[in-house]
Amino acid sequence: MGDQAKLSVGGKEIDLPVLKGSVGPDVIDIRKLYAQTGAFTYDPGFTSTGSCESALTYIDGDEGVLLHRGYPIGQLAEQSSFLEVCYLLLNGELPSQAELGKFEHTITRHTMVHEQLSSFFSGFRRDAHPMAVMCGVVGALSAFYHDSTDISDPVQRRIASHRLIAKMPTIAAMAYKYSVGQPFVYPDNKLSYAGNFLKMTFGVPAEEYEVIPAVEKAMDRIFILHADHEQNASTSTVRLAGSSGANPFACIAAGIACLWGPAHGGANEACLNMLREIGTPDKIPHFIERAKDKNDPFRLMGFGHRVYKNYDPRATVMQQTVREVFDALKVNDPLFETALRLEELARSDPYFIEKKLFPNVDFYSGIILSAIGFPTEMFTVLFALARTVGWVAQWNEMIGDPGQKIGRPRQLYTGPTERDYVPLSAR
Numbered sequence: 001m002g003d004q005a006k007l008s009v010g011g012k013e014i015d016l017p018v019l020k021g022s023v024g025p026d027v028i029d030i031r032k033l034y035a036q037t038g039a040f041t042y043d044p045g046f047t048s049t050g051s052c053e054s055a056l057t058y059i060d061g062d063e064g065v066l067l068h069r070g071y072p073i074g075q076l077a078e079q080s081s082f083l084e085v086c087y088l089l090l091n092g093e094l095p096s097q098a099e100l101g102k103f104e105h106t107i108t109r110h111t112m113v114h115e116q117l118s119s120f121f122s123g124f125r126r127d128a129h130p131m132a133v134m135c136g137v138v139g140a141l142s143a144f145y146h147d148s149t150d151i152s153d154p155v156q157r158r159i160a161s162h163r164l165i166a167k168m169p170t171i172a173a174m175a176y177k178y179s180v181g182q183p184f185v186y187p188d189n190k191l192s193y194a195g196n197f198l199k200m201t202f203g204v205p206a207e208e209y210e211v212i213p214a215v216e217k218a219m220d221r222i223f224i225l226h227a228d229h230e231q232n233a234s235t236s237t238v239r240l241a242g243s244s245g246a247n248p249f250a251c252i253a254a255g256i257a258c259l260w261g262p263a264h265g266g267a268n269e270a271c272l273n274m275l276r277e278i279g280t281p282d283k284i285p286h287f288i289e290r291a292k293d294k295n296d297p298f299r300l301m302g303f304g305h306r307v308y309k310n311y312d313p314r315a316t317v318m319q320q321t322v323r324e325v326f327d328a329l330k331v332n333d334p335l336f337e338t339a340l341r342l343e344e345l346a347r348s349d350p351y352f353i354e355k356k357l358f359p360n361v362d363f364y365s366g367i368i369l370s371a372i373g374f375p376t377e378m379f380t381v382l383f384a385l386a387r388t389v390g391w392v393a394q395w396n397e398m399i400g401d402p403g404q405k406i407g408r409p410r411q412l413y414t415g416p417t418e419r420d421y422v423p424l425s426a427r
Contacts, residue, residue, distance in 0.1 A: 009037040023058060040410040052239060053401065056089060056393055057230045064310035068228060069093070077317040082223040082386075083107060083193050086165055089228055089393040104193075110166030111187035111196065113174075114144040121178045130175040130381045131260045137171050138164075139253035149247040151399055160248040161392045168388045169193065172381045173200035179377075185209075194219040197385075202373060214328035215372055218321045222365050225314040226383055228390025229307075234258040234265070238391045239398050240407040248395060255391045256384045265380040268366030271302030272335075272376055275367075280334050281341040292351055302363030303346060304356065311358045318364030319343075331371050339367045 003018035005028045014036045017029040027050045030041055043049045058067045066073040069088050076085055080094075087095045087103045095103060120140060124133050141163070142149050148160035174184050177200075185200045195211040198219060203209030229235070237258040241251040259265035278287050290298040305312050326336060343359050346352040369379055398404050 007033075007037075009039050012037060024060070034410075040412075042412050046236070046409075051231055051236060051407075052398065053403065054231070054394070054397060055092070056397060057228045057390070059230050059307055061305070061307040062309050064308055064313050066229075066313045073225065073313050074317055077221050077224045077314070080224065081192075082220045082227070085224050085227050086389045089389055090161060090396065106162055107166045107193065108187075108189050108196075110163050111170050111189075113167050113170050117141075117144060117171075118174070118184060121174060124178065126179060126181065128179070130172075130179060130377055131256065131384070133175040133178065134171065134381055134384060135253055135257050135260070137175070138168075138256055139250055141167070141249040142247045145249070149249070151242075151245060151247065157248070157396060157399065161396060164248065164252055164392050165389050168385045169197035170200060172378075172385045173197060175381060176201050176374075176378055192216060192220070194223065198372075212328055214324045218325045218368055218372070221317060221321055222368065222382065223386040225317065225361055225365070226386035228387070228393065232264070233261070234387065235391060235394050238395055242395045242398055243404060243407045248392070251395055252388060252391050255387070259384050259387065260380060265383045267301065267360075268362040268369070268383075269376045269379045271362050272366040272370055272379075274299075274301040275335050275339055275342070278338055278342070281338050284338065284342050284345060288345065288349065288351075300346075300357065302366065303352070303359055305360045308360070309356055312360040314361035315359050315364055318361060318368070319359075322364055322368055325368050325371050329371055333371075336367060336371065339363070 002020070003026070004015040005018050007014050007016055014033075016033065019027045019029050021027070034040055041049070056069065058070075059065065068076060068085065069092055071088070071094075076088075080088075083104050084095060084100055086107075087100060117137065117140070120137060121133065124136070145160070145163060148156045148163060150156045170187055177184050183205060185203045185205070187196055188199055189196075191199060191211065195216045198211055198216060199209045231239075234255040238251045238255040241254040242248075246254075262270065278284060287298065287300075290296045291300045322336075322340070325331070343363070346357060346359060352358070366376075366379060369382065370376070374382065
């Protein structure tokens with residue numbers, strides 16, 4: 001018998017098992033709490049509740065650690081490729097040369113979307129937000145790919161997983177092209193995952209598109225750094241939708257809808273807007289003073305993180321990438337100078353150090369994406385594109401978990417108690 005937690009409720013004492021993971025905090029198993037005591041726990045936002053068992057991603061926010069299947073994010077971002085990380089998340093181990101080659105071939109051959117899906121886009125207004133388009137189009141995939149919606153069939157689950165990872169860049173690029181009134185660009189099987197996405201987004205039929213290696217590498221890294229982040233709001237949404245037996249395309253569309261919220265996927269956009277508000281480097285001290293003033297509504301976006309109480313390990317990798325992209329694109333913009341100067345000041349100012357307000361991944365990724373040429377409304381779309389593999393891997397893990405039940409959170413009811421209906425004439 002392992003450790004037990006003792007709980008006293010209404011004069012009755014019960015023992016609850018304490019479960020231990022391979023690393024991280026212990027978990028008190030409360031599954032039989034209601035049966036034994038007639039009471040529920042109360043945890044708005046589920047911030048103290050383990051909702052599932054998972055072997056995918058581990059985060060230690062206090063120490064600034066992010067591991068995918070045990071591998072540190074820094075090592076993966078420096079030495080791996082996005083499709084290699086996809087394979088790792090889906091299969092549990094890094095691929096051999098042959099396995100990676102086969103996986104890359106499979107994903108590359110799945111990048112085209114059904115031609116009728118192209119006409120689906122014309123039903124949207126041109127000024128529709130790309131995330132609204134993504135929600136609709138990804139949700140509609142189940143209407144086009146009936147042969148991979150049976151979740152009880154592991155082969156169909158694998159095909160659906162590959163399709164989602166492969167087609168998301170195509171759909172994201174199409175959403176962008178539609179918003180700017182340019183023709184869709186078909187996938188190019190000769191290019192890498194990131195290179196192909198850049199061509200579909202920025203290429204035009206009138207001329208040859210040239211992929212810039214530094215930009216391609218930066219894009220691939222941004223995808224790696226956003227691939228999975230444990231049981232966050234959108235991932236939990238995918239799992240909750242999937243717990244009902246919903247098809248994978250509907251589950252991922254639900255994740256996209258959740259990610260669209262500004263508190264989740266919109267942080268890098270908010271960071272860029274803040275930099276525009278500051279304007280030039282000479283105004284930074286004034287805005288830092290405003291940020292320190294509790295009575296001033298101004299907030300420094302892109303600093304600190306809800307989970308990471310230390311340095312965001314993903315941000316370390318992005319620091320160097322910013323400079324590589326700036327050099328390759330010969331960027332000369334006060335906005336970027338402001339960002340680099342603000343970063344410098346934040347690292348040396350006692351206020352930032354004391355409050356542990358270090359630049360996070362959103363601070364850097366927003367600057368890079370803007371330098372590459374993406375409008376801010378596309379930032380969350382790129383986040384969704386990268387996070388698809390995490391959602392798919394978590395969904396697959398959930399389907400295969402024998403302990404998984406349909407999600408059914410409880411509540412603390414504070415409404416009226418039972419009362420009799422009063423006829424309309426008597427009210």
